[in-house]
Amino acid sequence: EDKVVQSPLSLVVHEGDTVTLNCSYEVTNFRSLLWYKQEKKAPTFLFMLTSSGIEKKSGRLSSILDKKELFSILNITATQTGDSAVYLCAVELDQFYFGTGTSLTVIP
Amino acid sequence: DSGVTQTPKHLITATGQRVTLRCSPRSGDLSVYWYQQSLDQGLQFLIQYYNGEERAKGNILERFSAQQFPDLHSELNLSSLELGDSALYFCASSVEGMWNEQFFGPGTRLTVL
Numbered sequence: 001e002d003k004v005v006q007s008p009l010s011l012v013v014h015e016g017d018t019v020t021l022n023c024s025y026e027v028t029n030f031r032s033l034l035w036y037k038q039e040k041k042a043p044t045f046l047f048m049l050t051s052s053g054i055e056k057k058s059g060r061l062s063s064i065l066d067k068k069e070l071f072s073i074l075n076i077t078a079t080q081t082g083d084s085a086v087y088l089c090a091v092e093l094d095q096f097y098f099g100t101g102t103s104l105t106v107i108p
Numbered sequence: 109d110s111g112v113t114q115t116p117k118h119l120i121t122a123t124g125q126r127v128t129l130r131c132s133p134r135s136g137d138l139s140v141y142w143y144q145q146s147l148d149q150g151l152q153f154l155i156q157y158y159n160g161e162e163r164a165k166g167n168i169l170e171r172f173s174a175q176q177f178p179d180l181h182s183e184l185n186l187s188s189l190e191l192g193d194s195a196l197y198f199c200a201s202s203v204e205g206m207w208n209e210q211f212f213g214p215g216t217r218l219t220v221l
Contacts, residue, residue: 042110042198042212043151088151095166096141096153 003027006089006099013106017079021102023089024071035063035074036088038101043088046074079106111135112213114199120219126187129216133180133201139163140182141202141210142174146195157182158204189220 007022023033032050036043047056052067060079065072076083086101111134121127133140142154153166157176168174171189176182186193196217200210 042200042214044110044212045209048209090151095156095164098151098153100150 003093003097004089004091004099006087006102008102009100010103011105013079013104015080015106015108017106018075018077019079019104021074021076021087021089021104022071023073023099025089025091025097026070027091027093027097028067028070029093031092033065033072034090034092035072036090037085038088039085046087076104079104081106081108110211110213112199112201112211114197114213114216116216117214118217118219120221121189122221123189123191125189125220126185127189127218129184129186129197129199129218131182131184131199131201131213133182133199134211137201137203137211138180139202139204140176140180141200142168142182142184143198143200144195145198145215146192151198154184186218191220194218194220 004025032048034048035046037046047063049065052065055062055064060077063074084106086103088101090096090098113132115130139158141156143151145151154168155174156164160176171187174184196215198212198215200212202210
């Protein structure tokens, strides 16, 4: 049974578009929710979220957590080809649970 | 470059064999995590060590074992290998034992024939 579900599975956009990636989870008592970016190599850390309603930002990327509705979103504005990657969401409980990821392709 | 090193980079072996994957964390990091990533199952957490002690355990098979040594490097041992064990194995490290910024190594690609 999947504890973390990401949507969409895949997304293709043009450069300059804004995208929203979704991560929903079924558990309530978790320590943190994390977002990672994975290109053709190891995942790289993007954000860690622990509190509901507080937006984390880094350049064109931002993320927010809604603990009441059990989801998080990752927004990317003014997308660039370098944003093409798989974006992974994970929650920490007694162990760490990852979603299957959203594959984002940004075309020029 | 994250500062986490993993060896070997690629490993090809036969079913039934045993292999050891090695990970050196970033300087100063006390915690090491192991993950398995296969095409059909995505990224799966295996196990975490903090300063030599097991901290958290995921769905790690009994055929797999790991340890963290006093110099903080870690090894993941995979035995009685099956075709389904073919995957990319990542090691990550963090300063503390908490789930904060983990730095991933480049991975070891294991192919079981």
